[in-house]
Amino acid sequence: MNDYLKNGLFLAAGVAIGALGAVALGKGKFSIRPAMADLLSHGMDLKEKTATVLERAKENLDDLMAEAKHAKESREGKSVAEGETA
Incomplete structure (x- = not known):
């Protein structure tokens, strides 16, 4: 796995986690x-x-x-x- 692919996967994971966090904050259930x-x-x-x-x-x-x-x-x-x- 080259560095570009690995860094791209880390970026995608960070974006996904950030999006989930934004949704969780928007719902305000916890x-x-x-x-x-x-x-x-x-x-x-x-x-x-x-x-x-x-x-x-x-x-x-x-x-x-x-x-x-x-x-x-x-x-x-x-x-x-x-x-x-x-």
């Missing part, structure tokens, strides 16, 4: 407000965890870029110094 509040709170927790991981990854990439810049400047400095002594 209250899903507590379940929705719980689901949203879990979503907010996931968002915070994801933001933490992404911030840590950004810091690591910034450190790596600084090290690479320093290594490049060191190489360029050696090249200039070698050219002057020649």
